[in-house]
Amino acid sequence: MPKSDQASEEQGRAALRAALFVHRRAPLSRLLARRGLGPYRGYGELLEAIERLADRGAQVTLIGRSIRGEPLLAVHLGAASLAAARGEKQAAGLLTPAAQGGRSVANGVSLRPLGSTPDGTPDADGSRAPGGADDPAPGDAVLAQLAERAERASLRPSTGAGSRERVRTTVILSGIHPLEWIGIEAHLALLDRLATQDLGGRSILAVPIVNPDGLLRVEMNLRAGRHRYVRGNARGVDLNRNFDAGWYERGLIQRFIGLLFSPGSRPASEPEVEAIAHALSSRRIDRALSLHSAGGAVLYPPAHSLWPVADAAEHRAFAQRVARAADRRPYRAMSYVRFAWGVRKAGLEIDWLHDRHGALSLLVECSRGKLGLRPSRLVEPFAWHNPRRLDDATPPLVDALLPFVKGARA
Ligand SMILES: [Zn+2]
Numbered sequence: 001m002p003k004s005d006q007a008s009e010e011q012g013r014a015a016l017r018a019a020l021f022v023h024r025r026a027p028l029s030r031l032l033a034r035r036g037l038g039p040y041r042g043y044g045e046l047l048e049a050i051e052r053l054a055d056r057g058a059q060v061t062l063i064g065r066s067i068r069g070e071p072l073l074a075v076h077l078g079a080a081s082l083a084a085a086r087g088e089k090q091a092a093g094l095l096t097p098a099a100q101g102g103r104s105v106a107n108g109v110s111l112r113p114l115g116s117t118p119d120g121t122p123d124a125d126g127s128r129a130p131g132g133a134d135d136p137a138p139g140d141a142v143l144a145q146l147a148e149r150a151e152r153a154s155l156r157p158s159t160g161a162g163s164r165e166r167v168r169t170t171v172i173l174s175g176i177h178p179l180e181w182i183g184i185e186a187h188l189a190l191l192d193r194l195a196t197q198d199l200g201g202r203s204i205l206a207v208p209i210v211n212p213d214g215l216l217r218v219e220m221n222l223r224a225g226r227h228r229y230v231r232g233n234a235r236g237v238d239l240n241r242n243f244d245a246g247w248y249e250r251g252l253i254q255r256f257i258g259l260l261f262s263p264g265s266r267p268a269s270e271p272e273v274e275a276i277a278h279a280l281s282s283r284r285i286d287r288a289l290s291l292h293s294a295g296g297a298v299l300y301p302p303a304h305s306l307w308p309v310a311d312a313a314e315h316r317a318f319a320q321r322v323a324r325a326a327d328r329r330p331y332r333a334m335s336y337v338r339f340a341w342g343v344r345k346a347g348l349e350i351d352w353l354h355d356r357h358g359a360l361s362l363l364v365e366c367s368r369g370k371l372g373l374r375p376s377r378l379v380e381p382f383a384w385h386n387p388r389r390l391d392d393a394t395p396p397l398v399d400a401l402l403p404f405v406k407g408a409r410a
Contacts, residue, residue, distance in 0.1 A: 064275025
């Protein structure tokens with residue numbers, strides 16, 4: 001395994017462990033379920049889910065830090081993941097079984113069933129505390145040291161000019177808008193499924209929590225019972241207006257509107273967006289998916305122009321296919337600018353992924369934000385974006401999205 005890959009996996013795991021240590025709290029899901037808001041997990045619980053993916057062989061790397069210093073974590077599956085490199089070394093006899101953590105390698109992804117320890121025995125509760133059976137429980141000082149050392153090594157994952165560049169990559173993003181938690185839950189459910197599947201030489205690069213600062217702010221509000229609308233990062237910038245796509249200096253009126261939906265001071269001015277741009281810079285990306293909520297729609301570029309993209313027909317075919325399968329009543333499928341009533345929006349991730357990388361790009365507005373008649377839901381912005389019945393909404397979504405992210409033809 002290239003040294004830089006090893007370093008980036010080490011720093012990813014160290015950053016994940018350190019964040020888990022800081023954000024371990026009583027489960028948010030129980031609190032929200034009691035209030036009729038659905039069983040959504042808190043930031044710490046979501047990090048645990050990412051750690052479980054890593055325990056099963058996914059590579060987790062640190063691609064940057066948010067404004068408040070939270071780790072921006074990428075989950076890698078498939079051909080270009082570190083697990084594949086491990087498999088090659090295993091064949092060459094360069095790694096001892098102990099060094100592989102008892103993992104078996106299949107389809108380029110090393111797997112261990114969810115809720116099992118490295119020797120295959122199930123965990124008592126299907127989860128695993130940081131510093132479980134395969135690594136000694138580190139104290140705070142050791143944790144901090146680990147994180148620091150790994151980060152000093154390099155914040156940048158390998159941009160190696162080798163095979164990785166030619167590997168077709170699917171990018172998956174969620175948690176850009178911090179109230180839209182169903183996107184993150186659907187994303188993690190999708191990664192759980194992908195981790196058990198043959199990806200046919202494709203690589204998945206997933207960033208489940210693009211805006212951790214925003215997410216933590218929403219969680220704080222939820223725990224305190226405050227009904228607040230939160231859309232931006234820690235500086236109040238709408239990260240989905242900050243990508244370098246159709247970005248332009250704004251006039252007075254747009255600047256005024258920008259106070260509500262700030263696009264930032266320049267393209268990729270925000271560390272969260274810059275980190276994604278950097279992590280993707282050397283990849284060959286042909287599929288991209290960004291999960292939002294709750295418009296019940298599958299949207300494709302453009303957002304910043306009224307002119308259809310050159311590959312509009314291919315986008316439409318995929319969008320319609322996903323829209324039909326996502327729910328019993330199909331989602332809508334159309335270009336973003338049509339969805340926005342012809343109002344052009346600059347700085348969106350799907351435009352950037354399409355224009356810059358040439359990827360077929362879909363933005364899915366998960367679920368339809370059905371509020372019902374409970375007053376507690378009507379005044380709670382979290383309920384506007386996330387259905388109460390999470391477990392009904394995600395399985396069909398995951399089924400609908402799998403063929404697209406795995407590179408199937410339209
Ligand atoms: Zn959104």
